[in-house]
Amino acid sequence: MDVQTLYQDIILDHYKAKHHSGLRQPYDVEVGHVNPSCGDELTLRLTLDGQTITDVSYEAVGCAISQASTSIMTDLVIGRSLDQAGQLYDGFQAMLEGQGKIELDEDVYGDAIAFHGVAQFPARVKCALLGWAALRDAMARSQLEESA
Amino acid sequence: MTAVPDQPTIGSTGQRPAGGATEPGSVGSATAAGSVAGAALDVERIRADFPILGRQINGHRLAYLDSANTSQKPQAVLTAMEQHDACHNANVARAMHTLGAEATAAYDQARQRLAAFLGAATEEVIFTKNASEALNLAAYTLGSSLRPGDEVVISVAEHHSNLVPWQMLCQRTGARLRWFDITADGRLDLERAEADQLINPRTRIVSVTWVSNVTGAVSPLATIADWTHQVGAQLVVDGSQGVPHRPTDVAALGADLLAFTGHKMLGPTGIGGLWGRAELLATLPPFLGGGEMIEIVRMTGSTYARPPQRFEAGTPPITQAVGLAAAVDYLSAIGLDAIQAHEQALTEYTLARLAELPAVTVLGPTTTVDRGSPIAFTLADIHPHDIMQILDSYGVAVRGGHHCARPLHERFSAQSSVRLSPYLYTTTAEIDQLIDALKATLSFFRVDPAAPAQPNRLTGGGR
Numbered sequence: 128m129d130v131q132t133l134y135q136d137i138i139l140d141h142y143k144a145k146h147h148s149g150l151r152q153p154y155d156v157e158v159g160h161v162n163p164s165c166g167d168e169l170t171l172r173l174t175l176d177g178q179t180i181t182d183v184s185y186e187a188v189g190c191a192i193s194q195a196s197t198s199i200m201t202d203l204v205i206g207r208s209l210d211q212a213g214q215l216y217d218g219f220q221a222m223l224e225g226q227g228k229i230e231l232d233e234d235v236y237g238d239a240i241a242f243h244g245v246a247q248f249p250a251r252v253k254c255a256l257l258g259w260a261a262l263r264d265a266m267a268r269s270q271l272e273e274s275a
Numbered sequence: 276m277t278a279v280p281d282q283p284t285i286g287s288t289g290q291r292p293a294g295g296a297t298e299p300g301s302v303g304s305a306t307a308a309g310s311v312a313g314a315a316l317d318v319e320r321i322r323a324d325f326p327i328l329g330r331q332i333n334g335h336r337l338a339y340l341d342s343a344n345t346s347q348k349p350q351a352v353l354t355a356m357e358q359h360d361a362c363h364n365a366n367v368a369r370a371m372h373t374l375g376a377e378a379t380a381a382y383d384q385a386r387q388r389l390a391a392f393l394g395a396a397t398e399e400v401i402f403t404k405n406a407s408e409a410l411n412l413a414a415y416t417l418g419s420s421l422r423p424g425d426e427v428v429i430s431v432a433e434h435h436s437n438l439v440p441w442q443m444l445c446q447r448t449g450a451r452l453r454w455f456d457i458t459a460d461g462r463l464d465l466e467r468a469e470a471d472q473l474i475n476p477r478t479r480i481v482s483v484t485w486v487s488n489v490t491g492a493v494s495p496l497a498t499i500a501d502w503t504h505q506v507g508a509q510l511v512v513d514g515s516q517g518v519p520h521r522p523t524d525v526a527a528l529g530a531d532l533l534a535f536t537g538h539k540m541l542g543p544t545g546i547g548g549l550w551g552r553a554e555l556l557a558t559l560p561p562f563l564g565g566g567e568m569i570e571i572v573r574m575t576g577s578t579y580a581r582p583p584q585r586f587e588a589g590t591p592p593i594t595q596a597v598g599l600a601a602a603v604d605y606l607s608a609i610g611l612d613a614i615q616a617h618e619q620a621l622t623e624y625t626l627a628r629l630a631e632l633p634a635v636t637v638l639g640p641t642t643t644v645d646r647g648s649p650i651a652f653t654l655a656d657i658h659p660h661d662i663m664q665i666l667d668s669y670g671v672a673v674r675g676g677h678h679c680a681r682p683l684h685e686r687f688s689a690q691s692s693v694r695l696s697p698y699l700y701t702t703t704a705e706i707d708q709l710i711d712a713l714k715a716t717l718s719f720f721r722v723d724p725a726a727p728a729q730p731n732r733l734t735g736g737g738r
Contacts, residue, residue: 130668134661134719143721165660166677166684166691188690190658191720254660 132244133251134191141195141238146202151184156269160261162253167193169257173265178208183262192242192251197258199238209266216263223252316609316617322700324349324605335670338705343488343516343649343696344674345538348602352541355601356594367593368567378593385596386583392603393533393550394524401549401556401583402591406515407436409534409549410482412586413511414440416559417480417532423449428474428481430455430463431686434488435679437513437534441482455483457686461490461639465498474502481510485517485528486647489680489694490639491622493517493647500529509555515539519698520618520647522611531555537595542602546595549586556582563588606699614699618648621697621706625650628710634717636728638687649696651678654713655722659693662716666693669712671705 154172161168167189174182183201187194204212219239222229227246231239245255322328325347330337339347359381365374367382390397403409418427418441427441431454445452453473456464463483468474474481481503483494496512503510512530517523519540525533532555536547551559561568561579565588570578579585606614623643629635634655640646654662659675666673674694677684684691695709717724 130665130719133664139721164676166681168690190660192661248664251660251664 133248135241135244137199137238137241138191138195141198142191145194145198147183147185147205148187148198149184150186151182154182154184156265156272158261158265158268160257160264162189162193162257164253165190167254167257169193169197169261171197171258171261171265173262173269175209175269178210180204180207180209180212185258185261187258189257190254192245192254193257196239196242196255197261199241200258200262203237203239204262209270212262212266216259219259220256222246223255315620316613316699318617318700318702321609322702324351325700326350326353328700332670332672333668336708338671338708340695340697340701340705340709341672341674342698342701343539343694345544346519346541346698347700348541348543348598349605351605352543352598352601356543356598359594359597364594366590381597382591382593385600388600388603389548392523392607393518394526395550396553398581398583399525399550399553399556401551401586402596403534403547403549403586404545404592405538405547406513406534406536407440407547409536409547410437410511410513411440412549412562413482413532413534414444415562416586417509417511418444418448418450419560421445421448421450421479424477425450425479426453426475426477427451428453428455428478428483430457430483430494432457432461432463432487432490432492432680432683433482433484434513434515435681436515437482437484437511438682441480450479451477457490457492457683460492460641461487461683461687462492462645463494463499465495474499474506474508476506478503478506478508481508482513483511484513484515485533486520486649487639487680487683488516488649489651489678489683489692491647491649491651492640493645495645496529504529516647516649519606520611521615525550537599537602540599540602541605542599543595546592546599551582553582556586559586561585561588565589567591609699617699618697618701619643619646621701621703622646622648622650624703625695625697625706625709628706631710632713632717633725633727634722635713638684638689638692648698649694651692651694653689653692653728654716655720655726655728657716657720657722659691661720662693662713665716665719666709666712669708669715671709671712673709 150172154174156173159170169185169187171185183205185197187197203215218231222231223246225246233240242255245251327347363374363377363381365378367379386400387397390400403412427445427450429438429441441452455468458464481499483499486493500510509531510529511532514533514535518535531552533550538544568580568585568588570580626641629637629652636653638651663673663675677691678694
């Protein structure tokens with residue numbers, strides 16, 4: 128398998144210049160996620176205005192795939208509603224686990240379509256999902272706190 | 276010694292079938308590969324014995340540099356196990372039929388051959404499923420009499436398998452866990468240990484690695500054994516990266532217990548072992564309960580078998596023992612002195628080639644003095660998983676991550692590292708293939724190859 132399929136230029140660009148990186152105040156929820164197999168660590172903060180995501184800030188140690196994926200994820204979800212972000216997560220995960228058979232809509236997913244090649248490298252799916260999984264966790268907790 | 280009757284050889288490798296001749300030096304093709312201590316190995320001849328080394332990966336010749344993770348198997352090992360399963364398979368020690376006798380003889384012979392390999396008495400060798408189980412066995416049995424106030428000493432450089440069992444033991448018993456720190460080049464810091472009275476009359480157990488699976492540093496076992504025995508404590512040694520790569524003589528090592536694993540020494544997974552001094556083993560309680568570890572079982576209580584059976588509950592890994600015995604025969608035929616010399620020359624070559632890349636920082640000694648062959652390093656700020664992925668696209672297999680030694684990486688201020696680990700079948704051409712692939716990795720991730728690496732800083736000492 129060609130490694131260029133995995134590391135598309137868009138991914139390398141985000142890896143070299145991450146968007147929305149760094150932890151910011153104020154925030155509503157903070158979560159920490161770890162990938163025990165590689166030791167990658169991610170702290171992610173979610174800021175909401177009602178049901179709208181107004182900021183996602185993060186600090187991460189990780190590979191190019193996980194760093195770029197988190198960067199692109201913040202581009203996609205900031206300004207969206209929690210429901211829209213949840214749908215984006217579901218579609219992105221389905222694509223990654225679809226063994227190359229599921230295509231994402233570029234109009235909806237923008238730079239994230241560059242992760243299509245990751246679906247052919249099962250060992251790296253977790254890397255591409257690290258930031259998204261942290262986001263989903265933070266969104267779930269924000270709703271728990273809301274209802275508590 | 277009961278010889279297993281000859282059986283037709285399976286396959287057409289021309290190699291000695293398993294379970295037959297047991298004298299080291301009798302392995303067909305390995306003997307011709309060079310057996311004079313210190314002599315250069317005939318590596319190409321050795322490589323011909325390992326079918327997997329002929330594989331192409333992603334259009335490149337495989338450069339397998341991950342032997343500290345798991346080693347590859349020569350045909351003699353594969354044939355021995357296939358032969359055993361095809362012709363002699365039965366349970367051991369309880370089946371009274373012919374096959375049962377053959378399987379029992381093969382299993383007993385495997386123990387004898389392993390004991391000879393270690394310079395030990397046969398009843399001092401306990402089979403386990405891996406080194407982790409061996410170290411858990413050591414912690415559980417040696418530690419059964421620990422009390423609050425007692426101390427257990429390990430090192431910050433340990434593999435998690437020689438760390439977590441001792442943490443668990445200390446949590447159970449209230450004993451205190453202490454550890455050797457390391458110096459900037461990754462060696463156990465004896466000076467600081469002495470100044471801190473790390474090993475003292477409260478110390479009951481010391482457990483350290485022989486060769487670090489990350490830095491490659493060889494521990495000063497003679498000194499540590501002296502300190503340990505002066506205070507009446509016991510020394511456990513994790514030999515996972517030592518036993519496969521250098522001559523082992525348990526009488527000279529200074530250890531009271533020595534753990535090792537089969538799959539890092541050309542054998543199969545699913546088998547490892549613990550050597551213990553006979554007098555010590557005789558005093559230890561059982562570990563796991565079950566069949567074969569007992570003497571008499573009554574509903575009101577049981578008595579236990581003598582070592583080593585006391586520590587081997589249930590049906591053991593029989594086929595794996597046969598494979599491991601074939602592996603030690605193969606290693607013995609080539610000679611551990613010759614293997615060690617080959618790896619040392621290769622390590623010297625690799626360290627020199629890595630030094631050509633300013634972006635590389637080696638975690639551990641950068642000379643071959645008191646050093647084994649694993650070499651862990653970082654490459655600029657590129658994540659090891661990304662490095663591994665690019666190396667794999669060039670057919671180079673290494674390991675990336677913290678190599679089950681997270682505290683050691685933390686101590687080096689490194690989140691993780693890439694590790695190459697050669698063995699008797701590794702060539703300088705494979706090292707060249709690695710270096711070329713590392714250069715390609717730098718260019719792929721747009722790193723200036725002339726940019727200097729960040730120097731390692733030791734952080735977070737304490738104990």
